[in-house]
Amino acid sequence: ELKVEQNPLFLSMQEGKNYTIYCNYSTTSDRLYWYRQDPGKSLESLFVLLSNGAVKQEGRLMASLDTKARLSTLHITAAVHDLSATYFCAVDTLGGSQGNLIFGKGTKLSVKP
């Protein structure tokens, strides 16, 4: 059974600081997704990582994937209040068109002035 572990689960940051959220998973997969969720809302897709060594950046967020270590990271640079949300990683169980997504528990990020 695929397990996805995220840490930390809660993260309180000051504006301007950097931090990294980690996502470990237990079985082989080469597709990993990062989502953002605001309170009361559905998921907003941030990144899709499809191969070992993939790195994607959008604004102050950068995601990477190491399939050999079964680890993905979401790095936050110079945090701003607007980044406050819950971030989920999700791993595609079988890849291609046959799998489904298994989610981590989420990281609730709070960015304070």
Next chain:
Amino acid sequence: GAVVSQHPSRVICKSGTSVKIECRSLDFQATTMFWYRQFPKQSLMLMATSNEGSKATYEQGVEKDKFLINHASLTLSTLTVTSAHPEDSSFYICSARSPGYGYTFGSGTRLTVV
């Protein structure tokens, strides 16, 4: 980009009644639909997977007779919560998958059973 329309966004129903939630893929054909449930401050839990024209596959612990899923066409899937009880109150989210579009999530339905 791909859009999945989910309705209603909020619904309040009385205990014992049934509620239907719809998800439509607007500009693509969804070969597979997923239904998730999310309790407050928790992650998304997969309830069931449905392929167009086939019976849904339910995850362990999800009652198939209580959560009826119909995926009659490549653009529409419905989840009916039958004989709803307060413990069914939750945030329900659908997701559609199709080749070339990956996973697209609906906007969610907040169900409150009183």
